[in-house]
Amino acid sequence: xxxxxxxxxxxxxxxxxxxxxxxxxxxxxxxxxxxxxxxxxxxxxxxxxxxxxxxxxxxxxxxxxxxxxxxxxxxxxxxxxxxxxxxxxxxx
Numbered sequence: 001x002x003x004x005x006x007x008x009x010x011x012x013x014x015x016x017x018x019x020x021x022x023x024x025x026x027x028x029x030x031x032x033x034x035x036x037x038x039x040x041x042x043x044x045x046x047x048x049x050x051x052x053x054x055x056x057x058x059x060x061x062x063x064x065x066x067x068x069x070x071x072x073x074x075x076x077x078x079x080x081x082x083x084x085x086x087x088x089x090x091x092x
Contacts, residue, residue: 010052
């Protein structure tokens with residue numbers, strides 16, 4: 001991914017190296033997140049406003065593409081130990 005911030009309007013864009021092209025992005029402290037496709041289309045087709053539009057762009061910057069939630073099943077580790085009346089007992 002190649003990141004580019006417009007020096008005039010402050011909007012952030014990223015070019016995906018997988019061939020999918022340019023996207024509007026949110027740049028956080030530790031990661032870059034793709035913004036909604038509608039935001040990418042608007043920012044890429046509209047002419048640069050020539051100045052930062054922080055208040056007008058605030059809603060657009062919150063419309064991120066969510067990655068699917070990954071559910072990791074929680075299992076109890078089998079340590080071979082059970083607790084009975086506060087004492088440890090080794091299972092056979």
